[in-house]
Amino acid sequence: MPEASIRALDEAARPSLSRLEFADEILRAAASPERIGSIVTGVLCDRLDVGPIGFGPAGILSAHAVGRAHPATIEPHPDDHCALDLHIPLALRIDVRIGSVVARFGAGVRLRARLTLELDRPCTVIVRHRPVRTEDVVARVRGLNPIGRAAMEFVPVGRLVASRVAAHANTVFADPEVARLTRIDVVQLIGRAWDAGLVLDAGHSTA
Secondary structure (H helix, E strand, O other): OOHHHHHHHHHHHOOOOOHHHHHHHHHHHHOOHHHHHHHHHHHHHHOOEEEEEEEOHHHOEEEEEEEEEOOOEEEEOOOOOOEEEEEEEEEEEEEEEEOOEEEEEEEEEEEEEEEEEEEEOOOEEEEEEOOOOHHHEEEEEEEOOHHHHHHOOOOOHHHHHHHHHHHHHHHHHOOHHHHHHOEEEHHHHHHHHHHOOOOOOHHHOOO
């Protein structure tokens, strides 16, 4: 039997989608893990220049961090595709100053954030995030100069970095611009596709 005929039989035997199943497939397509990961990584890449931030007794220490985010990975929840675990690896360079003395550190960081997809009227998907905790951040830090290496012996630098990364991630996620980017209007997306001629190709033009 020709392959085209086999495909036609397979299509005919496939059960039709219910309205609920169709809506579920639209949700999966509009807010796929890959798209969500791309949006969040892009936002964090634009914001990885933080400080100087004062900390320590009376704010006598000043920290400045710059870095880059690598592509995020997302793990969908096995039982609920509206729940996602976002993992973002970061590479940071951190300078901590007290007066003219500078301790330099490099850090490899892995940030985990739980995202949920919420539905809103008329046909909108909103990406929410659970506040990032210090425990959601793993930081491996090394001293880059003699002062930085000496500080590693006495100061919990990894814990401090994890705390600041968590606070920065929460600040970024709370930004109104991020809220706008993570609100997906499915009706508007479909309208744009029609307007751009992406729904019907030239061979099926109604003109």
